Amino acid sequence: MYIRFVSNNRDAQSGRRQGLFYAAYELEASGAASPGDIAALAEIHDWFGKNLREPTRASISARPHARAQALSWFKETATEHVSRMRDMQRILEGYGVFAETLRTRRPGYVVYEDDHQVVAQPFADTPT
Secondary structure, eight states: EEEEEEEEEEEETTTOOEEEEHHHHHHHHHTTOOHHHHHOOOOOHHHHHHHOOOOSSOOOSSTTOOOOOEEEEETTTHHHHHHHHHHHHHHHHHTTTOOOEEEEEEOEEEEEEEESSEEEEETTTSOO
């Protein structure tokens, strides 16, 4: 099983829902979050910076400037990562930001994988 956290905001190019990192950035930029919540979001972001590899590929195409259409999904075994995302989700929901947890066994065509995540170009029936 793979897990993805999304908001209701849609990416302008792909039309798919954006992840919670983008929603957290927007909340911070809006100035609506309390200093304590901004600090908590920064700590979560820093933790991910130290504990999650940046994918080396985000497109099914091997062309150098291909548009990134793949989506990141956590593996269900990445329990600490999922827990940190739930912390972010609770903070965002406290400000009225809709946040949903998606689950699938079929994330799509996998273009990158490590111990904690897969990045996959979604199938037509993959929830996005």
